Amino acid sequence: MNSFLKQRLYVVYTVILLIYIANTFIASEVISYIVGSLAIPMLLLSFAGASKLFRILGSIFIVVGTGMYMYSGLPFYQIPLYFTSTMPLLAFLTVLPWMNSVVRAGRFDRRINELMKANVSDLGKLYVRSSFTTYTLCAFINLSALSISQEVLLENMAKMKKKIQDSFISQTTLRAFAVALCWSPMEIMVAMTVDATGVSYLSYLPWLLLVSFIVITVDMVWGSKRYKSLPYEPAHNRATRTIESSVVAWKITKLVIALTAFLLIVVGIGNAYQLNFILSVTLVILPFSFCWALIMNRMRSFLAIGWGTWKHRTNHMQNFVVLFLSLAFFSSSLNETPFLQMIQQPFFAAADTPLIILLLIQATYLLMSMIGVHPVATIGILAEVLQPLYTVINPLSIGMVLITGALATATVGAYGVTVTMTSMNTMQNPYRIVLRNMPFAILYGGVGTLIGYFLL
Template identity: 60%
Template sequence: MKSLINENRYIIYTLMLGIYLVNIFLDHNILLYTAGIIAVPVFIISFAAASRLFKILGTFFIGVGMILFIVSGESASQIPIFLTSNMQLLAFLAVLPWMNSVVHAGRFDRKISQLLRANVDDLGKLYARSSITSYLLVCFINLSALPFSQQVLQDNLSAVSKKLRESFVSRTTLRAFAIALAWSPMEIMVAITIDATGVGYVAYLPWLLLCSLLVLAIEMLWGRLEFKKHPYTPANQQIMEESINWKTLIFKIIELFAALSVFLTAVLLIGNWTGLNFILTVTLVLIPFSFCWALVIRRWRTFRIVGWSMWKQRTTNMQNFVVLFLALGLFSSSLNETPVLTVMQTPFEAAAGFPLAILLLIQFTYLGLSMVGVHPIATIGILMEILPPLYETMNPLSIGLVLITGGLATATVGTFGITVTMTAQNTMQNPYKITYRNMPFALLYGGMGTLIAYLLL
């Protein structure tokens, strides 16, 4: 029975989120309440299958949330409503696999990965190529790019010493991953920040791109100088003889960015027309856009097969985020109904005259909490309840930039985070080594975001 439930979690997740999304248009309390009622057994089922870290986080936020709820004096009938407050984020995560699927179906990832297989003279040049390749892949297939690019590099570098290979792979792939997500409309940290600060995506885009490209350039130069002393001989002799069809590759990259531009335009137009927030607009646009894109590139049959399989697998395995977001929903909604929120806001309001201190505090809050296993989404869930009073005295755009870059920087150093853990498993190395190796980069990335944010105050 337990196995049957675990294999079909996607059904109950879809039912809960489907009712929630229908309510967005019908605005009927019964539908919202129904989604909240379903959330209770969903939380229990998900909790049983969640990882140890997310069980701890879920227990903490549910426990503290219940205490705050009792303090607030709200009726127990409000609990289901409170549980729905973060369901839009779960719906957002549930539709992302369809965009990944159309990229896979169109074989865009395979074409771009040719950059990793081309022959170069030394590891410095390969590092730069690996960074660009991983960056491009992450822009469109997000987390799926990590195991994909890491496996290709592991194979190509099998003739290189283990220590050097571990350093190379864990640096170039994780760092490019964190940098690329800074401006992606499909990155949940970006989406949460846009809705939390009330600043539009278009206002963020140039500054996030600037930060992303500056850090990418510094990272590529840094890696090239450090690794150029190591000669590179591919483990597979066939790679020595391979040549890249640059015309086809460039066309594929242009096609990807053209599709992303159309997607962003559709999101902005529909968002302005409907008045829906950014997260909900992306959620509602993404599936029909992916279907249309698959038809345009004539890969409908492959997309349908790959898409269903990937969506079913990813949605079934959403249990960690279901636990986190439902627990956070109760916590944040209850917090808003108590004077505890005012107490938590006091230190930030006291430091309002020192904006740089506020920005640095946000950056290092992410970094510090990631070291003890707190997911950046959990951190931003707390911060976005505390920071709103500062929007009157500080530029919310500046605060938002640090919320995004500070959170994403932890993807390279969070010892218990999914990206570092995945990399440790893929490369068979100690996650603490990855954290230690990437800490200077995390400080650079977060610092660049803080610097740009400070200049925009």
């Protein structure tokens, strides 16, 4: 792919996705076919820029999907229609950087991160403070917060031993990240689960908040005790930094108010126009971000940050384009074959013992993450497999496990974005990160499973 085209992928992606979104209201079969036809060159174009892992995963989905399509005896001309089912997810990812940008434009990330730069006496206190800071930021700016928190900690812990740095950063940041996103409406796993199970986001919210609170509290207590005996050595011999607690508290309060308003608008529009959750969030993010920037009087900063961030992120969406479009073809083809029923058999066999099904979902996530399968791909397949069980098992229970199981892998997926990013930032072996966080991933998934079982 030449550099001219690579720098303008955002134009190609945006045009195709805008046509798709417009057609959700027009409902034209001709336009649906056009979008599907455009999805194929979109996939081929992205394949060259995708990472090796995603190319392998996409190739497997396409090859197996093609085999199932041919087995079903479907006509060749219908192939484009089998590539569109995951378009809403790509549209969602395309607009997400604008929400991240408005938070950065309002300097919420800087103010909240001051908490980590303040003086602390030992690493136990720093662990709690780092977890809280990362948790708060991740709920609003997702992956960007992980990078920011790790950079601050690397700077502040420069005098500490490398082994302690690696252990501390890979635990506190990744764990807070994974737990913060389980209730965020801007997390793709949450959005996919809401649409797959047909249960409203508001039904999930209190239970997801409970899981989040329990797991982050347990981890903070553990981290405080684990690192309490280690004195904190600041990287710079400066006077003790004072925190204007009222300023930070007000910033966090404003974030909570903004998120609450965002949720109410998303739910209101979804109910009023009978839209699925992913599409509702996608449609609300951009105008909401602009209005928020206007209210804060930060429009110039927002546009400067937002345009650059959006172009960069959209130009580097090849991995997700390859994954989602190939997954759409695979899932749609699978639904046309009897193989789906074969995959469903182990779950149907355990229908009388729902706990086994919930544990099976958790085990599937962990196993797939170990061999490099992205949780989005896993949830895409599980959503199809589990759908018939919603009549005998509370879909809310299944959804709770789908969400918590997927996000638990953010701490142990050796080939995942979060673990890979942490490995690169701290220059440590990704498998060491996996080993350190495996007990936490099991705890996280276990709490989600127990609450899911309680809701049966």
